[in-house]
Amino acid sequence: xxxxxxxxxxxxxxxxxxxxxxxxxxxxxxxxxxxxxxxxxxxxxxxxxxxxxxxxxxxxxxxxxxxxxxxxxxxxxxxxxxxxxxxxxxxxxxxxxxxxxxxxxxxxxxxxxxxxxxxxxxxxxxxxxxxxxxxxxxxxxxxxxxxxxxxxxxxxxxxxxxxxxxxxxxxxxxxxxxxxxxxxxxxxxxxxxxxxxxxxx
Amino acid sequence: xxxxxxxxxxxxxxxxxxxxxxxxxxxxxxxxxxxxxxxxxxxxxxxxxxxxxxxxxxxxxxxxxxxxxxxxxxxxxxxxxxxxxxxxxxxxxxxxxxxxxxxxxxxxxxxxxxxxxxxxxxxxxxxxxxxxxxxxxxxxxxxxxxxxxxxxxxxxxxxxxxxxxxxxxxxxxxxxxxxxxxxxxxxxxxxxxxxxxxxxxxxxxxxxxxxxxxxxxxxxxxxxxxxxxxxxxxxxxxxxxxxxxxxxxxxxxxxxxxxxxxxxxxxxxxxxxxxxxxxxxxxxxxxxxxxxxxxxxxxxxxxxxxxxxxxxxxxxxxxxxxxxxxxxxxxxxxxxxxxxxxxxxxxxxxxxxxxxxxxxxxxxxxxxxxxxxxxxxxxxxxxxxxxxxxxxxxxxxxxxxxxxxxxxxxxxxxxxxxxxxxxxxxxxxxxxxxxxxxxxxxxxxxxxxxxxxxxxxxxxxxxxxxxxxxxxxxxxxxxxxxxxxxxxxxxxxxxxxxxxxxxxxxxxxxxxxxxxxxxxxxxxxxxxxxxxxxxxxxxx
Ligand code: HEM
Numbered sequence: 001x002x003x004x005x006x007x008x009x010x011x012x013x014x015x016x017x018x019x020x021x022x023x024x025x026x027x028x029x030x031x032x033x034x035x036x037x038x039x040x041x042x043x044x045x046x047x048x049x050x051x052x053x054x055x056x057x058x059x060x061x062x063x064x065x066x067x068x069x070x071x072x073x074x075x076x077x078x079x080x081x082x083x084x085x086x087x088x089x090x091x092x093x094x095x096x097x098x099x100x101x102x103x104x105x106x107x108x109x110x111x112x113x114x115x116x117x118x119x120x121x122x123x124x125x126x127x128x129x130x131x132x133x134x135x136x137x138x139x140x141x142x143x144x145x146x147x148x149x150x151x152x153x154x155x156x157x158x159x160x161x162x163x164x165x166x167x168x169x170x171x172x173x174x175x176x177x178x179x180x181x182x183x184x185x186x187x188x189x190x191x192x193x194x195x196x197x198x199x200x201x
Numbered sequence: 202x203x204x205x206x207x208x209x210x211x212x213x214x215x216x217x218x219x220x221x222x223x224x225x226x227x228x229x230x231x232x233x234x235x236x237x238x239x240x241x242x243x244x245x246x247x248x249x250x251x252x253x254x255x256x257x258x259x260x261x262x263x264x265x266x267x268x269x270x271x272x273x274x275x276x277x278x279x280x281x282x283x284x285x286x287x288x289x290x291x292x293x294x295x296x297x298x299x300x301x302x303x304x305x306x307x308x309x310x311x312x313x314x315x316x317x318x319x320x321x322x323x324x325x326x327x328x329x330x331x332x333x334x335x336x337x338x339x340x341x342x343x344x345x346x347x348x349x350x351x352x353x354x355x356x357x358x359x360x361x362x363x364x365x366x367x368x369x370x371x372x373x374x375x376x377x378x379x380x381x382x383x384x385x386x387x388x389x390x391x392x393x394x395x396x397x398x399x400x401x402x403x404x405x406x407x408x409x410x411x412x413x414x415x416x417x418x419x420x421x422x423x424x425x426x427x428x429x430x431x432x433x434x435x436x437x438x439x440x441x442x443x444x445x446x447x448x449x450x451x452x453x454x455x456x457x458x459x460x461x462x463x464x465x466x467x468x469x470x471x472x473x474x475x476x477x478x479x480x481x482x483x484x485x486x487x488x489x490x491x492x493x494x495x496x497x498x499x500x501x502x503x504x505x506x507x508x509x510x511x512x513x514x515x516x517x518x519x520x521x522x523x524x525x526x527x528x529x530x531x532x533x534x535x536x537x538x539x540x541x542x543x544x545x546x547x548x549x550x551x552x553x554x555x556x557x558x559x560x561x562x563x564x565x566x567x568x569x570x571x572x573x574x575x576x577x578x579x580x581x582x583x584x585x586x587x588x589x590x591x592x593x594x595x596x597x598x599x600x601x602x603x604x605x606x607x608x609x610x611x612x613x614x615x616x617x618x619x620x621x622x623x624x625x626x627x628x629x630x631x632x633x634x635x636x637x638x639x640x641x642x643x644x645x646x647x648x649x650x651x652x653x654x655x656x657x658x659x660x661x662x663x664x665x666x667x668x669x670x671x672x673x674x675x676x677x678x679x680x681x682x683x684x685x686x687x688x689x690x691x692x693x694x695x696x697x698x699x700x701x702x703x704x705x706x707x708x709x710x711x712x713x714x715x716x717x718x719x720x721x722x723x724x725x726x727x728x729x730x731x732x733x734x735x736x737x738x739x740x741x
Pocket of ligand 1: 021022023025026028029030032033034045048052053055056129130132133134136137138156157159160162163166701702704705
């Protein structure tokens with residue numbers, strides 16, 4: 001075992017800011033949705049708008065970072081047999097004490113299942129939230145921009161559906177991030193940047 | 202839009218929450234002592250007015266000596282004709298033809314109803330609408346507060362001390378001093394307009410709910426514009442007049458005034474809309490800036506009249522004519538009151554309900570208010586709307602407006618299925634308030650307007666929508682977002698659009714929560730499975 005610098009300062013900043021923003025947007029978003037009352041409707045809307053712009057700015061930086069560092073390759077889809085191996089691991093081997101099919105390295109930080117999930121998050125759920133959120137935000141200007149044939153109800157439906165997706169994602173993500181490594185090593189890595197990895201093979 | 206975007210980005214980057222901001226104060230400078238009148242004419246110095254006047258028209262004649270065109274101008278107005286031709290529907294409307302669910306109709310009840318006419322002597326159909334001297338200048342221009350039309354005087358004040366009701370009435374209408382009143386004429390006031398408009402429907406606050414005698418001298422808590430401790434507006438400050446024609450009519454209401462803030466030279470000569478002075482983006486810009494956004498679909502009144510009948514006077518909300526006429530065993534009239542002291546029954550009129558601090562009802566309105574005409578068919582099984590109007594979410598010209606909805610039961614012709622009006626007031630035997638016979642009262646009134654009447658009558662339930670525009674509360678009391686953006690908020694009944702915070706797609710919600718709860722369940726099961734498996738492996 002050895003400690004390897006895994007996550008750059010920007011990556012960690014991005015991860016934790018995004019975590020904060022997404023959780024805050026879930027809270028304020030579902031308050032707007034009428035699920036509960038916490039800040040009060042107007043405050044929830046204001047916070048949601050502030051967080052939305054913050055998240056978008058963060059995403060712009062993140063996209064730039066991924067493109068310029070080439071780190072986007074981390075999300076390149078793996079072949080299906082590798083994914084199936086991961087599924088098999090989580091469904092059977094993990095209970096039987098079998099080994100993890102993926103070995104974390106600096107060049108391949110993500111296991112095949114993570115690659116798929118994060119790719120879906122970045123290419124599907126995030127844009128869904130982003131685009132529907134923008135439409136929602138600028139609802140009053142639809143006629144100025146020339147958007148017709150769209151209803152607020154359907155935009156809200158897409159936005160809410162995407163919010164549910166991200167909440168579901170969050171639950172699974174938290175479980176995997178907090179319980180899959182010994183002594184929360186993954187969590188520590190995301191905080192300090194250094195990941196304990198197996199260097200034997 | 203750019204501006205909003207810029208602000209929002211700035212906010213996001215700096216992570217700053219905008220704190221409360223100062224709003225420009227519109228208050229009048231205090232301690233500004235006002236002259237009683239700043240007119241250049243002191244009417245008490247005019248020889249023409251320094252004489253004894255026998256009756257009202259004699260005063261008018263004196264007025265016309267200098268104000269030569271005044272009566273001709275008034276002859277053109279709704280205040281005189283009680284008629285209005287709706288330019289959109291061609292319908293002839295106005296007080297003289299409309300059926301309402303208060304005292305039903307003006308015709309045949311003239312001398313009583315016309316005590317709120319700006320003329321003298323409209324007691325029956327022979328009234329001469331071309332008479333200049335029959336215009337009553339004083340009822341609008343009195344400044345003494347002593348000029349009062351006698352309730353059954355067809356527009357005349359009491360010239361000798363007179364009780365009302367005429368026989369055995371407790372309220373004495375004192376003989377008017379016409380000379381003193383004539384010498385002190387001035388501009389109209391809340392009091393002069395209110396003398397009629399606050400008492401519509403037969404009593405204080407009965408009809409409108411947003412206008413009653415509490416508005417004669419309101420504080421700014423009751424009405425931010427008219428409050429005597431604030432801006433001290435009079436009615437005519439908004440209901441501007443031009444050649445005696447007053448702006449701002451319910452008959453062709455401006456549901457959305459997109460004509461810019463009115464300035465001399467480019468304005469539409471009407472200040473009878475909030476937007477005339479405040480424009481369409483009157484609110485301080487905020488992060489969400491929804492208040493300014495909302496002005497396209499939500500009338501100012503909707504948020505700024507959180508409640509009506511707020512001045513301590515109740516407004517009538519229910520009037521059931523079907524129970525009228527009940528008397529005690531020995532033939533005496535009955536009067537019942539509820540625990541608030543509101544009259545809930547009188548023999549002459551039937552049952553009432555009243556309310557104070559009432560929450561308005563809301564509906565889309567784009568204008569074009571149509572009033573039910575007497576010949577129109579009714580469906581006695583359903584509730585009949587006496588007025589209807591255009592507006593829906595899809596109709597971009599409409600906005601959500603607040604209304605007082607007056608409900609009640611009133612007579613209709615059971616065979617012809619039309620509304621029926623009644624001859625209520627009069628000395629003749631046909632008048633309901635003499636004979637207490639609906640047969641006679643209905644037949645007489647219907648005959649008078651030339652309407653078919655089968656002789657068979659019943660009572661049906663009706664509604665009438667009264668748009669609210671007065672009793673504007675201080676901004677601190679305006680509605681909050683969550684008053685409407687909530688599951689059972691104020692707009693619960695307007696269901697033709699998606700309202701965030703109220704609406705949701707039940708499929709998205711159901712599947713969404715199933716996914717979330719399912720995942721939580723899944724990870725717990727998985728985790729538990731791992732725990733058990735681990736333990737078992739360790740033991741082995
Ligand atoms: C993690 C990200 C996000 C989550 C979980 C989220 C969640 C939600 C939810 C649940 C609602 C309530 C929808 C309804 O009931 O109609 C909502 C409303 C809204 N969201 Fe988001 N959202 C996110 C990101 C965004 C983004 C990026 C934007 C803008 C670009 C945005 C803009 C809005 C707007 C404008 C509303 C409506 C607020 C209003 O009532 O005016 N959201 N959001």
